[in-house]
Amino acid sequence: MLRTQLAGAPARPGRLLMTGLSVLVAAFVVFGTVMAQQITEQTTVDRFRGTPEAVDLVVLGDDDVITDAQTKAVQAVPGVAEVATRTENGVSLAEVSRRYLELQGDPGSGPLSRVRLVAGGYPDGPLELAVNRQASQRLDIEPGDRVGLLVPVAEDAETAEGTGETEGTQTVTVTVTGVVEVNSDREATGYAPAAALNAMGHIEGYPRLDVRAEPGVSAEALTERLSAVLQRTSGAEFDFVPGDTVRGEEARAAVDQYADVFRLIAMFLAIAVVAAALVATSTFRVVFAQRLRQLALLRTIGAHRGQLVRALAVEGALVGLVAGTAGVLLALGAGYAAPVIADAAGLSLSAPAVPVAAAVAVVLGAVLVTVGAVLAPASSAAGVSPLQTLRSAGTLAGERGIGRARLGVGLLLAAGAVGLAGVLLRDLPEPGDLNYDSVAGLMLTVLSGTLAFLALITLGPLLVRPLLAVAGWPLRRLGPTGTLAVGGIGGAPRRAAAVSVVVALGVTLVSGTLVGIATLRGHMDRELAVQAPADFDMSGTVSTGETPNGTISGLSADLVRRLKAVPQLTDATAYRQTDVAVGSMEASAIDLDLTALPSSRLLRPMTGTLSELGPGEVIVSSRLARGLGMAAGDSITFSTAKKGTLRMSVAATLPDEGPLGADAIVTPGDLDRMGASPLPAGVLANAAEPGQAARNAAEQAIRETVGPGSAMELRILAEERDDSDADIEMVATLSLGLLGLTVLIAVVGVGTTTGLTVLERTRESGLLRALGLGRSGLRFLIGMEAALYGVLGGLLGLALGVPYAWLAVRLLNIGAPLLLPYGQLLTVFLGLVLVTALAGLLPARRAARVSPVVALGATE
Numbered sequence: 001m002l003r004t005q006l007a008g009a010p011a012r013p014g015r016l017l018m019t020g021l022s023v024l025v026a027a028f029v030v031f032g033t034v035m036a037q038q039i040t041e042q043t044t045v046d047r048f049r050g051t052p053e054a055v056d057l058v059v060l061g062d063d064d065v066i067t068d069a070q071t072k073a074v075q076a077v078p079g080v081a082e083v084a085t086r087t088e089n090g091v092s093l094a095e096v097s098r099r100y101l102e103l104q105g106d107p108g109s110g111p112l113s114r115v116r117l118v119a120g121g122y123p124d125g126p127l128e129l130a131v132n133r134q135a136s137q138r139l140d141i142e143p144g145d146r147v148g149l150l151v152p153v154a155e156d157a158e159t160a161e162g163t164g165e166t167e168g169t170q171t172v173t174v175t176v177t178g179v180v181e182v183n184s185d186r187e188a189t190g191y192a193p194a195a196a197l198n199a200m201g202h203i204e205g206y207p208r209l210d211v212r213a214e215p216g217v218s219a220e221a222l223t224e225r226l227s228a229v230l231q232r233t234s235g236a237e238f239d240f241v242p243g244d245t246v247r248g249e250e251a252r253a254a255v256d257q258y259a260d261v262f263r264l265i266a267m268f269l270a271i272a273v274v275a276a277a278l279v280a281t282s283t284f285r286v287v288f289a290q291r292l293r294q295l296a297l298l299r300t301i302g303a304h305r306g307q308l309v310r311a312l313a314v315e316g317a318l319v320g321l322v323a324g325t326a327g328v329l330l331a332l333g334a335g336y337a338a339p340v341i342a343d344a345a346g347l348s349l350s351a352p353a354v355p356v357a358a359a360v361a362v363v364l365g366a367v368l369v370t371v372g373a374v375l376a377p378a379s380s381a382a383g384v385s386p387l388q389t390l391r392s393a394g395t396l397a398g399e400r401g402i403g404r405a406r407l408g409v410g411l412l413l414a415a416g417a418v419g420l421a422g423v424l425l426r427d428l429p430e431p432g433d434l435n436y437d438s439v440a441g442l443m444l445t446v447l448s449g450t451l452a453f454l455a456l457i458t459l460g461p462l463l464v465r466p467l468l469a470v471a472g473w474p475l476r477r478l479g480p481t482g483t484l485a486v487g488g489i490g491g492a493p494r495r496a497a498a499v500s501v502v503v504a505l506g507v508t509l510v511s512g513t514l515v516g517i518a519t520l521r522g523h524m525d526r527e528l529a530v531q532a533p534a535d536f537d538m539s540g541t542v543s544t545g546e547t548p549n550g551t552i553s554g555l556s557a558d559l560v561r562r563l564k565a566v567p568q569l570t571d572a573t574a575y576r577q578t579d580v581a582v583g584s585m586e587a588s589a590i591d592l593d594l595t596a597l598p599s600s601r602l603l604r605p606m607t608g609t610l611s612e613l614g615p616g617e618v619i620v621s622s623r624l625a626r627g628l629g630m631a632a633g634d635s636i637t638f639s640t641a642k643k644g645t646l647r648m649s650v651a652a653t654l655p656d657e658g659p660l661g662a663d664a665i666v667t668p669g670d671l672d673r674m675g676a677s678p679l680p681a682g683v684l685a686n687a688a689e690p691g692q693a694a695r696n697a698a699e700q701a702i703r704e705t706v707g708p709g710s711a712m713e714l715r716i717l718a719e720e721r722d723d724s725d726a727d728i729e730m731v732a733t734l735s736l737g738l739l740g741l742t743v744l745i746a747v748v749g750v751g752t753t754t755g756l757t758v759l760e761r762t763r764e765s766g767l768l769r770a771l772g773l774g775r776s777g778l779r780f781l782i783g784m785e786a787a788l789y790g791v792l793g794g795l796l797g798l799a800l801g802v803p804y805a806w807l808a809v810r811l812l813n814i815g816a817p818l819l820l821p822y823g824q825l826l827t828v829f830l831g832l833v834l835v836t837a838l839a840g841l842l843p844a845r846r847a848a849r850v851s852p853v854v855a856l857g858a859t860e
Helices: 002-008 013-047 068-075 133-138 194-200 219-233 243-256 259-290 292-300 305-344 356-382 386-390 404-426 438-471 480-490 493-531 557-564 598-602 622-628 668-673 692-706 718-760 762-770 775-812 822-839 841-849 852-856
Strands: 057-061 080-086 088-093 100-105 116-120 128-132 146-152 169-181 189-192 208-213 238-242 536-539 543-547 550-554 569-575 577-582 585-590 617-620 635-640 644-653 682-687 713-716
Touching: 013 259, 013 305, 013 356, 013 718, 057 219, 057 243, 068 080, 068 208, 068 219, 080 100, 080 194, 100 194, 128 133, 133 169, 133 189, 189 194, 208 219, 219 238, 238 243, 259 305, 259 356, 259 493, 259 718, 292 305, 305 356, 404 438, 404 775, 438 480, 438 493, 438 775, 480 493, 480 775, 493 598, 493 718, 493 775, 493 822, 536 692, 557 569, 557 682, 557 692, 569 692, 585 622, 622 644, 644 668, 682 692, 692 713, 718 775, 718 822, 718 841, 762 775, 762 852, 775 822, 775 841, 822 841
Parallel strands: 100 189, 128 169, 617 644
Antiparallel strands: 057 208, 057 238, 080 208, 088 100, 088 146, 116 169, 128 189, 146 169, 536 682, 536 713, 543 550, 569 682, 577 585, 577 635, 635 644
């Protein structure tokens, strides 16, 4: 029996390939990810270590720094070939508010240097600096430029008169001599010899020495010699770490940053493997259905059901072995080709090793997945009656019932999913409920979704015909070809359900992710409408004056007028702030006009309305609202240091803090009654045009308007939005890219099933051709059948993905609004239909090439 089945498998290589194609794709993706992780980690280790290979020993000062005298003593120790001093510092640019530059000491040349010069020259004198590419691009610094730095100064150092900007800092003007490239650097950084950097800030000593030993001198021997010398010269304790140890720690730290990413990838790969198993199960069911007469004949001559199941399982294991091995070999080839392709593109990737253990594990996993996928179809096919010998091969595949046991299990799974969802809906958290356990709710959501998907797998054949009655209506309007396409899918509901469920898995995950990302984006937009209500915030104390009530401070009226007149700005809005008290709580009040800023339309109140704020009314933050237990319509009393108490009516409450961190938003008249300064505390404005270039031009215009030496602080709030958008885009790209693997495997399943169906219905295709259906008509018919798998899977996936995404958003309890990206969801649906139709193109072309005479004479 076993020899008979195994001998028949190679006789049908096309069916063998199509049966194992989904497993091959899954094995390729899984092992390809292993290769990608190896390439990523090896590239990171090779490129982003901060300690050069030539460093044999690193000397670290603990509480004590290493002085120049001690450095000379180390250099004089026998066996020491070279010493490089290291220092690190962070400074602000004096001319550009909130722009920072890291400073690192480096010799600039030789085996102990970390930098490679790409333009200009390396500093060789005082007050000179080289910058890396990041600093050159972000801060617009080129060789020859002079840059003012706010350099920290040691407490006992004297600050030059007239140059001190703030206590503990000194403005030092340096000349940029060159641009360097540093593998281990990702921030804007300046480089110079460590002694020169120390001289800028009147700092003595270095926290670290990198030591290169002479040939033949070990790190252990060097440690003994240096320890004795430093102990004798200073009596202080220093740490001595071998260079290999430091590089290993740096490599692990660099690689650890990818650990969470690859753990996330592993989760998505598990979903892709489940999809591959479902596709394999479907294809095995189709293949065994086509061989029912052979299996029935074997039963007739005495084969037991158990024998057939074992033989078919071994056949499945063979398919898994071949597919897994092929997938691993293809991924291995792609992994070794990646560095070559990257090198041709001007990039640098390290070559991976051969992960033999991972390769064996993936192949064994492919075998296990395939055997698991084949058991259910094998058990069903092995139970065929010997009388099936007298029936056509495809009869069983067209049966519509699912059996009472399967129906009962499906209904039980559906009841469990609905029950869990009902429990979650009944106990949804109230907005702002900080005691709700979101983790437990999300776990129950995942469990409910899993039960719902299992119910879909079980009850799928019962859903095919009702869905086709609706989704197939437009096709029936196309005439007999459309009617035949709908009938071809509806005539085999089990097969249609098996394929559509895999498509539905991909659509469920993609649609749920799209809804989640859109909701997260909407939530972040609301957060940024509070934290960054405009592109620029210009604030400070530029003008002061004396009044009978004391000192007033803020931006001068003339400066505010000139800022509002800058042509590169729009939506310029001045605001004032003051501190007040509400009972025992300290609060900040602001008179910002919400109607003047476009971002304010994103704010949503918890209670009340934000429009038409009038005198005697206040919009309060969630902190005050929760602390005082108030809502819109309640009264609140503010206490001020100069004006006494002020009783106001709450017009609205916010879900979080107010713009610029304010706790209360009031009208200008009410802010006067609170004792605020008459001068604006700042001005908010947007760039007149979108894009980074327009923002840079607006920033330059603001600085020219204010002039040099101003104490006004310019905050570029738009950068916060950029960072937020970049984070969301990264999450979206990674998630959708990985979920695309599931969709890819689903499309492979559609193509495989369509191809097997074409083989099964060769005589039917010949009959249609004989009755007058042309080749293009037959291709169109098969393409529509393949597209219908996408339609069914898309409808089922959206029906599961969107509600569960909404439930997850509500359970997160972050106050995020549910946003449905209708355009993206429609694009996913239509794109999936198109892709599944294209998946049927190759089988359709094959069917159309067969002569009607040959097709009518074909047998199983």
